[in-house]
Amino acid sequence: MPLPLPHQSSTPQDVLKDRVVLITGATGGLGSALARECAAQGATVVLHARVVRKLEALYDEIVDAGNQEPIIVPLDLARAEASDFANVATALQAQLGRLDGLIHTAALLGSLSPIEHQSFDSWLALLRVNVAAPMGLTRALLPLLVASADASVVFTLDDRGEQPRAYWGGYAVTKAGVAALARELADEWEHRDNLRINAVVPGPIRSPLRNQTHPGEDRTQLPLPGALAPLYVHLLAGQTKAESGMLLSAQAWLAGITAEARLRA
Numbered sequence: 001m002p003l004p005l006p007h008q009s010s011t012p013q014d015v016l017k018d019r020v021v022l023i024t025g026a027t028g029g030l031g032s033a034l035a036r037e038c039a040a041q042g043a044t045v046v047l048h049a050r051v052v053r054k055l056e057a058l059y060d061e062i063v064d065a066g067n068q069e070p071i072i073v074p075l076d077l078a079r080a081e082a083s084d085f086a087n088v089a090t091a092l093q094a095q096l097g098r099l100d101g102l103i104h105t106a107a108l109l110g111s112l113s114p115i116e117h118q119s120f121d122s123w124l125a126l127l128r129v130n131v132a133a134p135m136g137l138t139r140a141l142l143p144l145l146v147a148s149a150d151a152s153v154v155f156t157l158d159d160r161g162e163q164p165r166a167y168w169g170g171y172a173v174t175k176a177g178v179a180a181l182a183r184e185l186a187d188e189w190e191h192r193d194n195l196r197i198n199a200v201v202p203g204p205i206r207s208p209l210r211n212q213t214h215p216g217e218d219r220t221q222l223p224l225p226g227a228l229a230p231l232y233v234h235l236l237a238g239q240t241k242a243e244s245g246m247l248l249s250a251q252a253w254l255a256g257i258t259a260e261a262r263l264r265a
Helices: 029-040 052-064 082-095 120-147 169-188 208-213 225-238 250-255
Strands: 020-024 044-049 071-074 101-104 151-156 195-201 246-249 260-262
Touching: 020 029, 020 120, 029 044, 029 052, 029 101, 029 208, 029 225, 044 052, 052 071, 071 082, 082 120, 101 120, 101 225, 120 151, 120 169, 151 169, 151 225, 169 195, 195 225, 195 250, 225 250, 246 250
Parallel strands: 020 044, 020 101, 044 071, 101 151, 151 195, 195 246
Antiparallel strands: 246 260
């Protein structure tokens, strides 16, 4: 039976009031749209990205809109160590004392080319950003999530991780890897009533990453990243534990058709 997912155009107001939500890749196309929407819905948003200048610009935009003051976390995931993730957890515990949501949107594309033209070092960077970092950050933040009465983790996947194609190289492989991580956690957290986990495949949207992979495409035919915000917000605050553990196609949801499959077999 299809889940009671929200309508595209309707998001209840202040559904994230008094909640703390961390978004990785918060200055990207999808990440920034989600950061603005979560802040508008009353959340204290923890903004992660690599470039401080972009984080500060997003911070100012959220504050100028009259929303809760966000927290910025500059961290290069391609270089991050376990101690860096532990420091993020320690800082959040000290500053906010809680974490209710974690959205993974940060991703590294690498080069689209035959395997023989892809370097070993580039694959290592892809593995660190797209697989090791989501694991390391989720692991470090788990005590804060467990302490929440109602915590939600959302992974952002990719069609190419589910259906690899020629030339997608390390990006497709690592997106398949993070999908496996989401499935493992869905199984491990099955009986943790206060922890929910889901994964979203955005599909084609007007994002910087899509510009790199499809440079000649007519972008006006694609949905804006903000069109997906009600779906993510629902997964953060409007979902029951019984509805957790889902793999959701955002494009199917936008089209008004069945959008979900189980993460767990």
